Amino acid sequence: MTAAIDIRGVTKIYNPGSNQPVKALDDVSLTINDNEFFTLLGPSGCGKTTLLRLIAGFEQVSGGEIMLFDDEIENLEPNRRPVNTVFQHYALFPHMTVAQNVAFGLERLKKPRPEIKATVERVLSLVKMKHLADRRPNQLSGGQQQRVALARALAPSPKVLLLDEPLSALDLKLRQAMREELKQLQKETGITFVFVTHDQEEALAMSDRIAVMSEGEVQQIGGPTDIYEHPLNRFVADFIGDTNFLDGEIVDLNEDLVTCRIGEQSMFEAENSGGHRVGDRVTLFLRPEKIRLSTPDDAVSTESRPGTVANIVYLGNQAAYTVDMGDGVELTAQARPREDGKLPFAVGDSLAVGFSARALRVLAQ
Amino acid sequence: MSNWLPKSAAGRRWLGLAPSYFVIGIFMLVPMVIMGVFSFLEPNPYGGVKPVGSLDAYVKLFFEYDLEDNLVFNPGYLNIILRSFQLSFGATLLCLIFGFPVAYFITLQPENRRNLYIYLITIPFWTNLLIRTFAWIIILGRGGVIETPLLWAGIIEDSLRMMYTDGAIAIGLTYSYLPLMVLPIYASLEKLDFRLLEAASDLYANRFEVMTKVVIPLCKPGIIAGCILVFIPCIGAFIAPNLLGGGKKLMLGSLVQFQFASARNWPFGSALSMLLLSAVVVVLIFYARAAKKREAMEGTA
Amino acid sequence: MSSVPMENTTSPRKSKKALPVGHYRGLASWTVVFFVFLYLPIVVLIFYSFNANRMVMNWGGFGIDWYIKAFQNDDIQSAVWNSLVVATVATVVATAIATVGALVLARGGNFRGKTISLGLITLPLMVPEIVTAVAVLIFFAAIGLNWGLGNVIIAHTTFCIPFAFMPIRARLEGMDTSLEQAARDLYASEWETFRYVTVPLLMPGILAGAMLSFVISMDDFIITLMVGGAGSTTLPVYIYSMIRRGLTPEINAVSTLLLLVSIAIVTAYWIMSRKTET
Numbered sequence: 013m014t015a016a017i018d019i020r021g022v023t024k025i026y027n028p029g030s031n032q033p034v035k036a037l038d039d040v041s042l043t044i045n046d047n048e049f050f051t052l053l054g055p056s057g058c059g060k061t062t063l064l065r066l067i068a069g070f071e072q073v074s075g076g077e078i079m080l081f082d083d084e085i086e087n088l089e090p091n092r093r094p095v096n097t098v099f100q101h102y103a104l105f106p107h108m109t110v111a112q113n114v115a116f117g118l119e120r121l122k123k124p125r126p127e128i129k130a131t132v133e134r135v136l137s138l139v140k141m142k143h144l145a146d147r148r149p150n151q152l153s154g155g156q157q158q159r160v161a162l163a164r165a166l167a168p169s170p171k172v173l174l175l176d177e178p179l180s181a182l183d184l185k186l187r188q189a190m191r192e193e194l195k196q197l198q199k200e201t202g203i204t205f206v207f208v209t210h211d212q213e214e215a216l217a218m219s220d221r222i223a224v225m226s227e228g229e230v231q232q233i234g235g236p237t238d239i240y241e242h243p244l245n246r247f248v249a250d251f252i253g254d255t256n257f258l259d260g261e262i263v264d265l266n267e268d269l270v271t272c273r274i275g276e277q278s279m280f281e282a283e284n285s286g287g288h289r290v291g292d293r294v295t296l297f298l299r300p301e302k303i304r305l306s307t308p309d310d311a312v313s314t315e316s317r318p319g320t321v322a323n324i325v326y327l328g329n330q331a332a333y334t335v336d337m338g339d340g341v342e343l344t345a346q347a348r349p350r351e352d353g354k355l356p357f358a359v360g361d362s363l364a365v366g367f368s369a370r371a372l373r374v375l376a377q
Numbered sequence: 378m379s380n381w382l383p384k385s386a387a388g389r390r391w392l393g394l395a396p397s398y399f400v401i402g403i404f405m406l407v408p409m410v411i412m413g414v415f416s417f418l419e420p421n422p423y424g425g426v427k428p429v430g431s432l433d434a435y436v437k438l439f440f441e442y443d444l445e446d447n448l449v450f451n452p453g454y455l456n457i458i459l460r461s462f463q464l465s466f467g468a469t470l471l472c473l474i475f476g477f478p479v480a481y482f483i484t485l486q487p488e489n490r491r492n493l494y495i496y497l498i499t500i501p502f503w504t505n506l507l508i509r510t511f512a513w514i515i516i517l518g519r520g521g522v523i524e525t526p527l528l529w530a531g532i533i534e535d536s537l538r539m540m541y542t543d544g545a546i547a548i549g550l551t552y553s554y555l556p557l558m559v560l561p562i563y564a565s566l567e568k569l570d571f572r573l574l575e576a577a578s579d580l581y582a583n584r585f586e587v588m589t590k591v592v593i594p595l596c597k598p599g600i601i602a603g604c605i606l607v608f609i610p611c612i613g614a615f616i617a618p619n620l621l622g623g624g625k626k627l628m629l630g631s632l633v634q635f636q637f638a639s640a641r642n643w644p645f646g647s648a649l650s651m652l653l654l655s656a657v658v659v660v661l662i663f664y665a666r667a668a669k670k671r672e673a674m675e676g677t678a
Numbered sequence: 679m680s681s682v683p684m685e686n687t688t689s690p691r692k693s694k695k696a697l698p699v700g701h702y703r704g705l706a707s708w709t710v711v712f713f714v715f716l717y718l719p720i721v722v723l724i725f726y727s728f729n730a731n732r733m734v735m736n737w738g739g740f741g742i743d744w745y746i747k748a749f750q751n752d753d754i755q756s757a758v759w760n761s762l763v764v765a766t767v768a769t770v771v772a773t774a775i776a777t778v779g780a781l782v783l784a785r786g787g788n789f790r791g792k793t794i795s796l797g798l799i800t801l802p803l804m805v806p807e808i809v810t811a812v813a814v815l816i817f818f819a820a821i822g823l824n825w826g827l828g829n830v831i832i833a834h835t836t837f838c839i840p841f842a843f844m845p846i847r848a849r850l851e852g853m854d855t856s857l858e859q860a861a862r863d864l865y866a867s868e869w870e871t872f873r874y875v876t877v878p879l880l881m882p883g884i885l886a887g888a889m890l891s892f893v894i895s896m897d898d899f900i901i902t903l904m905v906g907g908a909g910s911t912t913l914p915v916y917i918y919s920m921i922r923r924g925l926t927p928e929i930n931a932v933s934t935l936l937l938l939v940s941i942a943i944v945t946a947y948w949i950m951s952r953k954t955e956t
Contacts, residue, residue, distance in 0.1 A: 070575050070699055090578040090699060103576040107594045116590075117580035168581065390789060393782035396775040397799050397839060404836040405801055405810065408817035412809075415816055425819060479712045482705040496948050501716050503890075504940040505897040507914050508933040511921055512719030515726055520735045522722055555716065574700040584702060592700075613806025615900050620921065630808045637812060637904065647816065650809045657806060 016204040017044040022076035036062040054225035096165035104149035111145040117168040258296040275339035282372035302371035303345035316366035416647035434648035461629040465611035468550035472558035480562040502556040541623035549617030558603040565599025727930035734925040744931040757916035765895035772838035784850035802837040811904035827910040842887035849883025
């Protein structure tokens with residue numbers, strides 16, 4: 013597999029030399045493969061947009077190298093880099109029509125007129141906007157502007173397409189539809205997409221690989237399932253999906269399992285991911301959807317423990333239950349409403365709480 | 378307390394606007410109408426007019442009577458009018474070239490520093506124009522601030538004779554109205570979305586193209602407003618041509634003043650004023666048209 | 679798909695650090711030149727006002743003789759007095775007229791004739807000064823009004839109205855009408871609302887308008903020159919007559935003082951407006 017983009021030890025410091033330098037990126041290294049849908053995921057201020065802007069050339073690196081298909085590009089001006097950007101708020105030129113916007117890059121590249129015309133038509137039909145070619149941006153809806161922004165960035169056939177939270181300004185329904193389309197567009201064009209978002213759902217749904225970032229550092233890189241099921245640390249586990257965290261100490265372990273004491277005397281078993289010793293302080297994590305709730309009589313599993321419903325948050329298609337397990341331990345679990353729409357349990361009900369040791373994982377502190 | 382106020386909204390409106398209508402109507406609008414009437418009367422050689430209708434004032438713009446009382450074309454006044462336009466265009470262009478980069482530079486600064494720059498630009502504007510123009514005599518004049526060091530260093534041997542030239546007038550006009558160019562351009566640049574510049578540069582526009590294809594088209598309203606704000610006072614300028622042109626290099630404004638102060642030809646002065654006024658009206662109509670067209674082009678969203 | 683040209687990057691390290699997008703080399707130096715151009719005359723004027731020589735251009739050492747001379751000059755004293763009287767009266771009247779006008783135009787909703795009213799009030803800004811001057815001169819001559827300084831005051835009041843009007847209207851349009859509604863809701867009568875809510879909130883705008891009017895009136899030259907007869911000489915007109923008689927540093931001394939007054943007023947306004955913003 014060839015690398016489309018190779019980030020090598022890139023550091024970015026804003027206001028260097030001032031009394032308040034801000035380190036936005038700290039020695040970041042990562043490789044983005046050719047023809048890949050790669051996502052930079054993280055909360056605001058984690059450095060993901062900075063990294064994208066460094067690749068696009070809007071900012072200068074403070075240290076490190078950026079390779080684009082084996083060419084060093086970090087000192088080139090943006091107009092010398094064969095990458096294009098879809099901006100968060102689209103940044104369409106208000107004084108030009110849709111067609112003029114899309115033709116802009118091709119004109120700057122001094123393409124022959126017939127070729128420009130043909131490319132503009134092709135790209136506009138690709139995003140289903142050909143019928144609005146003569147409109148101006150402020151005559152378009154948000155979704156339409158989004159498509160024009162995509163078409164404009166795709167028209168010059170960039171080696172890599174950079175997308176800076178392009179869906180954040182759209183409403184929910186449109187956002188979900190655009191996810192599919194973006195993924196489809198990436199497959200059709202074969203262009204490497206680098207997608208920046210803070211929305212974990214978006215990242216999981218579209219990406220081939222995801223880099224989770226926090227405080228200017230890459231926390232984990234992997235496929236969507238890797239990231240969700242095997243987070244490397246507490247930040248990743250917490251940022252993606254809902255999670256129960258249980259802090260405790262290892263009291264026993266064998267090849268398969270570690271046994272941890274949580275609270276005063278509650279014992280929990282979890283998968284042994286290796287490298288642990290008795291006496292280590294660790295955090296166990298357990299996804300709510302891996303917990304089965306049942307009434308004590310229905311309990312089938314020997315692994316189940318007793319608990320009491322402490323609080324319920326109704327979410328429509330399901331309800332989030334906070335279950336008091338005694339000994340100061342609380343777990344969040346999910347249950348679907350019954351067919352008649354009523355919730356299966358009420359506050360104060362006694363429950364059997366079941367989960368397997370394989371669902372519990374040990375995180376590095 | 379407010380019983381004396383009219384009850385109806387229309388009545389209050391009238392009451393509030395009446396003083397403005399009265400003062401500006403009586404002392405501005407009516408005088409201009411009277412001026413228009415005067416331009417069609419015959420001059421009284423001791424100042425004022427004789428109540429006799431005449432087109433002489435307008436004829437005088439282009440013709441004169443020779444010794445045998447025949448009308449012959451006289452380009453003298455026409456030349457002054459053309460020169461006024463040329464100098465005003467020139468000064469407007471200079472203001473644009475000089476002012477645009479500065480307005481742009483200010484936009485790039487952090488916000489608190491921007492206010493300071495704007496304040497520094499407006500300060501000279503609020504100070505007395507006559508005084509500031511007078512200072513240019515000290516700068517440009519014989520043995521002035523520019524010449525003295527050059528003479529002393531032996532770079533020049535004789536006076537540069539910068540005063541009393543069209544160049545001196547153009548410098549004076551540019552200097553007088555420069556802030557009026559910078560401020561509206563700055564106002565429109567300040568609203569410019571800088572991400573559009575990044576987008577252009579991302580789409581392979583070089584620095585020059587970013588400027589010509591994105592920045593300038595988008596701040597065109599500011600540029601046009603600035604040009605008009607500079608051009609209008611230039612075309613009627615009196616101080617700069619009078620002090621720096623030395624009275625020999627006349628412009629429309631000083632020509633008008635001359636008709637009232639010395640030549641005592643009020644109808645001709647009024648006709649010249651009407652000409653000036655119509656030039657302004659033409660410029661303003663052009664501006665209104667351009668604004669309307671832009672509104673229509675950009676549509677409503 | 680790879681139709682985009684790639685810059686040859688054999689020696690990227692050698693290239694100068696690129697400027698951020700939208701920044702251009704030379705802008706800062708251009709701005710410096712701009713400000714030198716803008717302030718050079720003012721600096722020169724002040725500098726030469728301390729010239730001890732009788733000729734402006736020939737530097738004869740430092741001295742404040744010309745300031746003393748200017749202060750002892752009776753003509754200058756009366757010109758200053760005239761200027762102050764004209765500016766004060768014109769400012770008070772123009773600001774009052776502009777305030778009620780702005781209240782109607784900013785708060786009166788949309789009504790027929792609004793655009794025309796706006797046009798009329800800002801008319802003095804659009805007409806070239808020399809035309810205003812000539813028209814008013816003709817008008818006074820035609821109706822035979824000859825009140826000396828009174829004529830000058832009337833003319834000044836007229837062209838000061840738009841200068842007072844603009845900041846007041848801007849302030850009114852930036853004001854939150856819900857504050858007045860809140861006052862009415864809290865049982866304030868219409869007058870009480872105006873007196874205790876609208877006026878205090880509008881005060882910065884009124885002050886700004888008054889300051890601008892005062893400065894504009896103090897600085898006016900061409901209209902006063904045309905309209906004012908003998909005995910109604912204001913300071914700028916007097917300075918003009920001095921210039922015509924011959925250049926002495928006394929002109930610089932008087933001019934410097936007038937300049938400093940204007941700068942002081944505008945600076946006070948600027949500082950005040952920044953304070954009220956925060």
